[in-house]
Amino acid sequence: MKEVLFIVAFLIGSISIYAQQLSKKGPHEGDIFSLDDFHIEMVKEIYRCLLHPEIVREKNDICIKDGAKLERDKKIEFYLLNEDFKELELSNLEGRVRIVFKDGTATSKKIRIDNNVIWIPLSNNGHNEFQQAIVKIKLNDEKYTATFGHPIIHKGHHH
Numbered sequence: 001m002k003e004v005l006f007i008v009a010f011l012i013g014s015i016s017i018y019a020q021q022l023s024k025k026g027p028h029e030g031d032i033f034s035l036d037d038f039h040i041e042m043v044k045e046i047y048r049c050l051l052h053p054e055i056v057r058e059k060n061d062i063c064i065k066d067g068a069k070l071e072r073d074k075k076i077e078f079y080l081l082n083e084d085f086k087e088l089e090l091s092n093l094e095g096r097v098r099i100v101f102k103d104g105t106a107t108s109k110k111i112r113i114d115n116n117v118i119w120i121p122l123s124n125n126g127h128n129e130f131q132q133a134i135v136k137i138k139l140n141d142e143k144y145t146a147t148f149g150h151p152i153i154h155k156g157h158h159h
């Protein structure tokens, strides 16, 4: 009986919560997934105001505060948001992001956290060849997985 209990506890401890994609866009115009208690937003292309770093958009746009042109930043950013889509305080958070490229190759990067924003670096070429981001995070001993983007569709060979 003790062994059975141990196995049950082990299974519960290793459960991952898988995300459901929401139809609406997030506050930074990125794709957004629900992870039970909170949401995660991915901003793949970062355009940021040099004077207002909090103004982040996925499109090449102008700053809503001063009308300045937003500058491109070579990153993918992720935001954890509460039910009201406000940014959560990030503590006890760790994880990795696996980026799958259009040709089927992949790279895995440890997440970095600066000013309450999760990010990984990605080159211009990486942005252009981006296919999917599989985000695995551990927060307060719970594991979460969110898959952004679409799986690769294998096409027939050309001759």
Ligand SMILES: [Zn+2]
Pocket (backbone or CB within 6 Å): 049, 050, 051, 052, 055, 063, 064, 065, 066, 067, 068
């Ligand atoms: Zn600005």
